[in-house]
Amino acid sequence: xxxxxxxxxxxxxxxxxxxxxxxxxxxxxxxxxxxxxxxxxxxxxxxxxxxxxxxxxxxxxxxxxxxxxxxxxxxxxxxxxxxxxxxxxxxxxxxxxxxxxxxxxxxxxxxxxxxxxxxxxxxxxxxxxxxxxxxxxxxxxxxxxxxxxxxxxxxxxxxxxxxxxxxxxxxxxxxxxxxxxxxxxxxxxxxxxxxxxxxxxxxxxxxxxxxxxxxxxxxxxxxxxxxxxxxxxxxxxxxxxxxxxxxxxxxxx
Amino acid sequence: xxxxxxxxxxxxxxxxxxxxxxxxxxxxxxxxxxxxxxxxxxxxxxxxxxxxxxxxxxxxxxxxxxxxxxxxxxxxxxxxxxxxxxxxxxxxxxxxxxxxxxxxxxxxxxxxxxxxxxxxxxxxxxxxxxxxxxxxxxxxxxxxxxxxxxxxxxxxxxxxxxxxxxxxxxxxxxxxxxxxxxxxxxxxxxxxxxxxxxxxxxxxxxxxxxxxxxxxxxxxxxxxxxxxxxxxxxxxxxxxxxxxxxxxxxxxxxxxxxxxxxxxxxxxxxxxxxxxxxxxxxxxxxxxxxxxxxxxxxxxxxxxxxxxxxxxxxxxxxxxxxxxxxxxxxxxxxxxxxxxxxxxxxxxxxxxxxxxxxxxxxxxxxxxxxxxxxxxxxxxxxxxxxxxxxxxxxxxxxxxxxxxxxxxxxxxxxxxxxxxxxxxxxxxxxxxxxxxxxxxxxxxxxxxxxxxxxxxxxxxxxxxxxxxxxxxxxxxxxxxxxxxxxxxxxxxxxxxxxxxxxxxxxxxxxxxxxxxxxxxxxxxxxxxxxxxxxxxxxxxxxxxxxxxxxxxxxxxxxxxxxxxxxxxxxxxxxxxxxxxxxxxxxxxxxxxxxxxxxxxxxxxxxxxxxxxxxxxxxxxxxxxxxx
Numbered sequence: 005x006x007x008x009x010x011x012x013x014x015x016x017x018x019x020x021x022x023x024x025x026x027x028x029x030x031x032x033x034x035x036x037x038x039x040x041x042x043x044x045x046x047x048x049x050x051x052x053x054x055x056x057x058x059x060x061x062x063x064x065x066x067x068x069x070x071x072x073x074x075x076x077x078x079x080x081x082x083x084x085x086x087x088x089x090x091x092x093x094x095x096x097x098x099x100x101x102x103x104x105x106x107x108x109x110x111x112x113x114x115x116x117x118x119x120x121x122x123x124x125x126x127x128x129x130x131x132x133x134x135x136x137x138x139x140x141x142x143x144x145x146x147x148x149x150x151x152x153x154x155x156x157x158x159x160x161x162x163x164x165x166x167x168x169x170x171x172x173x174x175x176x177x178x179x180x181x182x183x184x185x186x187x188x189x190x191x192x193x194x195x196x197x198x199x200x201x202x203x204x205x206x207x208x209x210x211x212x213x214x215x216x217x218x219x220x221x222x223x224x225x226x227x228x229x230x231x232x233x234x235x236x237x238x239x240x241x242x243x244x245x246x247x248x249x250x251x252x253x254x255x256x257x
Numbered sequence: 258x259x260x261x262x263x264x265x266x267x268x269x270x271x272x273x274x275x276x277x278x279x280x281x282x283x284x285x286x287x288x289x290x291x292x293x294x295x296x297x298x299x300x301x302x303x304x305x306x307x308x309x310x311x312x313x314x315x316x317x318x319x320x321x322x323x324x325x326x327x328x329x330x331x332x333x334x335x336x337x338x339x340x341x342x343x344x345x346x347x348x349x350x351x352x353x354x355x356x357x358x359x360x361x362x363x364x365x366x367x368x369x370x371x372x373x374x375x376x377x378x379x380x381x382x383x384x385x386x387x388x389x390x391x392x393x394x395x396x397x398x399x400x401x402x403x404x405x406x407x408x409x410x411x412x413x414x415x416x417x418x419x420x421x422x423x424x425x426x427x428x429x430x431x432x433x434x435x436x437x438x439x440x441x442x443x444x445x446x447x448x449x450x451x452x453x454x455x456x457x458x459x460x461x462x463x464x465x466x467x468x469x470x471x472x473x474x475x476x477x478x479x480x481x482x483x484x485x486x487x488x489x490x491x492x493x494x495x496x497x498x499x500x501x502x503x504x505x506x507x508x509x510x511x512x513x514x515x516x517x518x519x520x521x522x523x524x525x526x527x528x529x530x531x532x533x534x535x536x537x538x539x540x541x542x543x544x545x546x547x548x549x550x551x552x553x554x555x556x557x558x559x560x561x562x563x564x565x566x567x568x569x570x571x572x573x574x575x576x577x578x579x580x581x582x583x584x585x586x587x588x589x590x591x592x593x594x595x596x597x598x599x600x601x602x603x604x605x606x607x608x609x610x611x612x613x614x615x616x617x618x619x620x621x622x623x624x625x626x627x628x629x630x631x632x633x634x635x636x637x638x639x640x641x642x643x644x645x646x647x648x649x650x651x652x653x654x655x656x657x658x659x660x661x662x663x664x665x666x667x668x669x670x671x672x673x674x675x676x677x678x679x680x681x682x683x684x685x686x687x688x689x690x691x692x693x694x695x696x697x698x699x700x701x702x703x704x705x706x707x708x709x710x711x712x713x714x715x716x717x718x719x720x721x722x723x724x725x726x727x728x729x730x731x732x733x734x735x736x737x738x739x740x741x742x743x744x745x746x747x748x749x750x751x752x753x754x755x756x757x758x759x760x761x762x763x764x765x766x767x768x769x770x771x772x773x774x775x776x777x778x779x780x781x782x783x784x785x786x787x788x789x790x791x792x793x794x795x796x797x798x799x800x801x802x803x804x805x806x807x808x809x810x811x812x813x814x815x816x817x818x819x820x821x822x823x824x825x826x827x828x829x830x831x832x833x834x835x836x837x838x839x840x841x842x843x844x845x846x847x848x849x850x851x852x853x854x855x856x857x858x859x860x861x862x863x864x865x866x867x868x869x870x871x872x873x874x875x876x877x878x879x880x881x882x883x884x
Binding site for chain 1: 297298299300301303305306315352353356357359360361362364365366367370371372374389390392395396399403404406407409410413419450479480481512513514515516519620623624627628629630736737738739742780781782783785786787788789790
């Protein structure tokens with residue numbers, strides 16, 4: 005069943021621009037990205053939007069729909085009332101390049117600052133033995149599709165450009181947690197560096213990141229809070245830190 | 258061209274999917290400087306979409322498995338049109354490539370012994386697919402992405418500059434592969450964000466651009482699958498091999514619209530999903546080809562028992578190779594036994610509990626529930642063929658991935674041809690990326706060591722730049738979006754899953770007409786992140802690919818794997834000895850027949866001769882291989 009949809013789309017860049025009203029046909033079962041493509045093909049040939057898989061797996065079409073950070077390919081038109089005008093704007097936490105496309109290079113810089121996985125010396129390919137239960141904790145975080153919606157919604161940087169320098173953001177807290185819980189990784193002090201170098205302490209666990217995660221990763225409960233708790237433990241109890249590392253190695257053998 | 262950015266590298270890699278990144282790691286590890294150029298952001302490549310797993314005969318679940326069994330399965334799947342050497346290298350090297358990923362941080366699902374778990378998949382004799390739930394492709398791309406970052410961090414420690422010798426140029430489209438004196442000299446393109454032009458001088462270029470799905474109307478491919486590498490290679494003087502072979506995944510969603518084309522992984526069938534028509538019949542039993550009769554159950558009782566006892570029962574026919582399943586669905590729909598949206602039903606809810614489905618097929622469940630409100634734990638999906646993968650591609654030397662005919666050009670992954678013959682087995686593409694991505698990297702390293710820099714001339718530059726500026730110099734011309742849709746209609750209707758000579762002839766004319774009109778595309782707006790401008794170049798590539806596919810398909814008068822001719826049903830052993838080679842004469846695609854490399858005796862002897870009789874001529878059988 006076709007319906008006529010009213011949209012307000014941000015056109016412009018980081019200097020100038022504004023919301024433009026558009027009226028477009030929508031069919032049953034379509035998502036916002038389908039609609040944007042129809043606008044592109046019929047009314048605004050140069051409307052800039054990032055997208056890729058259109059299946060919720062690549063995390064490219066991140067934008068704000070009625071002010072909420074969302075993947076356009078995962079947002080059904082039918083979830084909005086018939087007469088509602090849908091407002092589509094670029095991610096607010098990052099500089100706009102054009103229209104719905106933002107400069108997300110911040111995230112790639114942060115990725116570079118986190119030390120990579122470090123394997124036990126002498127371990128050869130094919131040797132690792134790990135139990136499913138031990139890999140599952142990190143696997144949850146490796147579901148991340150890097151849509152950066154969590155980064156966009158996080159109030160530590162959303163309206164505070166000045167915090168970006170010292171704050172890696174939820175996406176990279178789960179990256180650190182993933183490596184910290186990785187059964188093979190031998191690098192020490194990941195939690196401590198999360199706290200001291202990547203701004204974990206600035207997070208005050210409002211769970212906004214968890215709420216917007218399209219992969220339903222429990223960012224706050226399973227990554228941020230455990231790291232915050234243990235970083236406190238370790239500060240007071242070095243033996244406990246040692247114990248956690250020994251357990252980690254057992255899992256590996 | 259005023260603001261032309263210029264770079265110089267030892268190797269330029271076009272494409273940042275699994276193959277491109279693996280090639281980059283290999284070349285950088287050998288000490289070369291490497292640029293990785295991709296159309297999307299880093300880490301978004303179509304590789305993320307691979308769900309089922311990566312096939313490698315590690316033998317972790319069934320220790321009867323080894324490279325020879327994997328090789329046989331691959332050749333059978335490809336209906337013996339595969340380049341034997343590629344299939345051999347792939348089967349031999351796949352386990353090492355998977356274990357290597359684990360050393361770079363990948364976390365595959367485990368067996369109870371703690372080894373990498375392996376699952377069953379269509380066409381594979383033993384459980385062979387290393388997997389991470391149903392997001393194996395994401396794990397592969399993220400692991401490779403993080404490996405690149407690790408190498409950059411190492412460079413930073415050693416040189417102070419992370420990007421000195423390995424840099425990712427994201428959101429850059431390459432429009433021309435440049436040559437001087439008959440050899441590769443670099444690549445030219447534009448930044449998608451700004452529209453500004455960019456030159457890479459390099460003696461070696463690796464093409465790893467993936468597939469061509471966007472040439473078709475219904476496809477599981479992302480927007481990037483526009484055949485860029487296929488077209489770039491053709492224009493640079495390389496050949497494409499067997500472009501008639503396209504895999505239509507049998508089970509793409511046909512309804513609702515928001516998920517149309519999206520693929521339902523074969524694991525849904527592997528875990529017990531059954532296919533039924535609108536009459537409620539489990540129809541696959543009617544479509545078991547003679548060559549598979551001894552391996553697939555012909556009744557429901559035995560098929561159901563297989564899930565519990567795989568040693569004493571034949572497999573359910575839902576697990577037949579993809580082309581057989583696709584053809585069966587197409588026949589059911591054409592006979593009027595399809596769903597109202599032109600598909601059939603695929604149901605996993607009857608056999609497994611909701612908890613088990615969510616555990617074993619988490620992203621399938623999540624994706625359809627969120628995207629379309631379909632709950633696969635409770636209801637059937639409506640599925641039909643969707644264009645999924647191109648077996649044809651750049652003709653390469655198997656050991657080095659060097660493109661035949663162009664010094665300094667390499668190709669790996671989906672853009673390369675030969676490995677999969679007429680049909681790819683599920684799970685073979687992820688390991689293909691790794692095995693031949695690495696080999697392309699090695700090939701480029703060897704080439705660069707023996708060939709110095711090959712500077713780009715001003716004339717060559719001028720030509721490349723003029724092409725990019727052209728769409729802006731016209732007004733009131735053709736609309737790229739409309740032409741793209743026209744092309745997709747033509748390919749879907751006339752070059753799709755079931756083909757005839759008359760329709761292909763018609764398609765060739767129509768594609769030529771669209772191509773002629775595409776020379777008059779004009780673009781609105783300016784150069785800054787302008788999708789209409791971007792599509793003008795992508796479309797040019799898709800048109801060449803479509804022409805190559807239609808012409809190759811018209812010549813091949815048989816049905817084999819991903820090429821079905823209604824007017825020539827059935828395989829023909831004489832046609833098995835033929836590869837179709839596409840080249841470009843600056844005006845049109847020319848397709849010629851070329852003899853398929855002959856299976857050497859040691860590989861010939863891996864098969865039961867009675868099996869080979871189903872594929873080969875009596876003369877081939879009596880020769881018994883090439884030496």
